[in-house]
Amino acid sequence: MRLNLTVNGRPHQADEVWEGESLLHALRERLGLPGSKNACEQGECGSCTVYLDDVPVCSCMVAAGQAQGRAVRTVEGLADGERLDPVQQSFVDAGAVQCGFCTPGLLVQAHDLIERNPEPTDAEIRESLAGNLCRCTGYEKIMDAVRLAAQRKAVS
Amino acid sequence: MDFLRAASLDDALATKAQRPDIAPIAGGTDLMVGINFDHIRPSGLLDLTSVPELTEWSESGDVVRVGAGVPYARIISELGERLPGLAMAARTVASPQIRNRGTVGGNLATASPSGDAHPALLACDAEVELASTRGTRRMPVTEFFTGVKRNAAEPDELITAVHLPRATGPQQFAKVGTRNAMVISVCAFSVALHPDRAAVGTGFGSAAPTPRRAVEAEQFLSGELTSRGMWADPRPLPDTVVERFGELVAAACAPIDDVRGTASYRRHALGVLARRTVRWTWDEYSIGRQTCA
Numbered sequence: 001m002r003l004n005l006t007v008n009g010r011p012h013q014a015d016e017v018w019e020g021e022s023l024l025h026a027l028r029e030r031l032g033l034p035g036s037k038n039a040c041e042q043g044e045c046g047s048c049t050v051y052l053d054d055v056p057v058c059s060c061m062v063a064a065g066q067a068q069g070r071a072v073r074t075v076e077g078l079a080d081g082e083r084l085d086p087v088q089q090s091f092v093d094a095g096a097v098q099c100g101f102c103t104p105g106l107l108v109q110a111h112d113l114i115e116r117n118p119e120p121t122d123a124e125i126r127e128s129l130a131g132n133l134c135r136c137t138g139y140e141k142i143m144d145a146v147r148l149a150a151q152r153k154a155v156s
Numbered sequence: 157m158d159f160l161r162a163a164s165l166d167d168a169l170a171t172k173a174q175r176p177d178i179a180p181i182a183g184g185t186d187l188m189v190g191i192n193f194d195h196i197r198p199s200g201l202l203d204l205t206s207v208p209e210l211t212e213w214s215e216s217g218d219v220v221r222v223g224a225g226v227p228y229a230r231i232i233s234e235l236g237e238r239l240p241g242l243a244m245a246a247r248t249v250a251s252p253q254i255r256n257r258g259t260v261g262g263n264l265a266t267a268s269p270s271g272d273a274h275p276a277l278l279a280c281d282a283e284v285e286l287a288s289t290r291g292t293r294r295m296p297v298t299e300f301f302t303g304v305k306r307n308a309a310e311p312d313e314l315i316t317a318v319h320l321p322r323a324t325g326p327q328q329f330a331k332v333g334t335r336n337a338m339v340i341s342v343c344a345f346s347v348a349l350h351p352d353r354a355a356v357g358t359g360f361g362s363a364a365p366t367p368r369r370a371v372e373a374e375q376f377l378s379g380e381l382t383s384r385g386m387w388a389d390p391r392p393l394p395d396t397v398v399e400r401f402g403e404l405v406a407a408a409c410a411p412i413d414d415v416r417g418t419a420s421y422r423r424h425a426l427g428v429l430a431r432r433t434v435r436w437t438w439d440e441y442s443i444g445r446q447t448c449a
Contacts, residue, residue, distance in 0.1 A: 019159040041192040043253070055256045066161075
């Protein structure tokens with residue numbers, strides 16, 4: 001089938017999309033956007049988190065056809081040109097990136113948290129990121145990064 | 157395999173009547189896992205996420221109708237006062253991303269013994285709304301679960317909503333698992349006090365082939381509360397009553413050993429959950445009564 005959707009503000013089209021295909025597969029393999037990562041394919045790890053119409057979802061559990069005509073924002077769409085989003089810059093500055101595989105999903109999920117809750121408590125950060133696994137287990141640095149990002153967004 | 161998007165409920169029902177084997181998809185949090193892992197290959201997908209009748213909730217008198225496609229995140233943020241037990245259960249589902257997509261309709265369709273919504277639906281005497289081109293019917297949720305991952309919907313029917321009475325007393329939900337997030341419950345329990353009719357509701361999950369009520373426990377507790385005059389004049393629940401309630405809940409289950417836990421552990425833990433949650437609800441009810449008086 002043909003898939004039309006908006007990704008990171010731009011219209012995209014893909015042909016020969018399999019009807020049972022996930023949005024994640026379509027993004028990575030049809031639209032050349034490999035930022036969203038493919039790991040568990042069952043919603044356990046959060047590495048494939050993207051915004052679908054402004055709501056963070058695991059793109060591995062959205063059928064590509066369900067995104068027809070809708071707006072998707074991936075990790076590739078967080079930065080403003082060359083300027084990283086404060087959440088991205090904070091992950092770099094806090095040393096919250098180790099192997100980097102979980103980072104795209106964490107960035108999108110943390111971005112949404114701070115949009116909705118500009119001053120999250122530690123408990124709220126942990127709860128918000130509970131569906132994102134880091135197998136390097138760098139969670140303390142990730143906590144630091146989210147706290148830093150919230151502070152930076154508050155003053156910007 | 158093909159992909160169809162229903163624009164309206166009539167459209168969805170017409171498709172389901174013509175093609176009863178098509179797989180309805182809303183949040184996709186269960187169905188897509190099966191497709192990703194090649195465990196299932198439906199003849200087609202029928203996307204319900206654009207059907208307005210399924211994605212809203214409404215209130216009529218004392219009854220709340222929750223569209224089958226309302227995601228858990230909205231049940232938590234919008235229905236916590238009206239349906240506290242269901243909102244608490246929703247709050248324990250998986251992770252934020254999954255609560256943004258997953259729905260009670262999908263939970264019912266899967267009809268897993270471990271579905272988080274089911275104990276809360278049972279404790280509140282929920283009714284499941286089923287629709288087809290032949291018409292719409294409502295069925296008590298107690299009759300809906302017919303076996304492990306089996307339900308009473310006919311092949312041409314869609315689950316369109318659940319109907320629950322607006323809470324008249326405290327409700328609780330608790331489950332046992334290895335962590336808070338991303339857990340398939342080892343066992344789960346919900347209790348609801350219905351002071352308007354001097355009744356107690358219960359539901360448990362992951363401890364029998366289907367989610368079930370603990371009917372004897374309900375009758376025992378409501379009988380004790382009524383005979384002691386405690387609905388009108390709440391006093392602390394006697395330990396003997398709490399103990400007996402827990403025993404009767406544990407006696408109602410029929411668990412199995414599996415990778416998540418043994419049958420004996422499940423039976424024990426269910427009794428613990430029952431004692432804890434009934435104390436929480438009763439304490440809340442007692443304080444509420446004192447505040448009102």
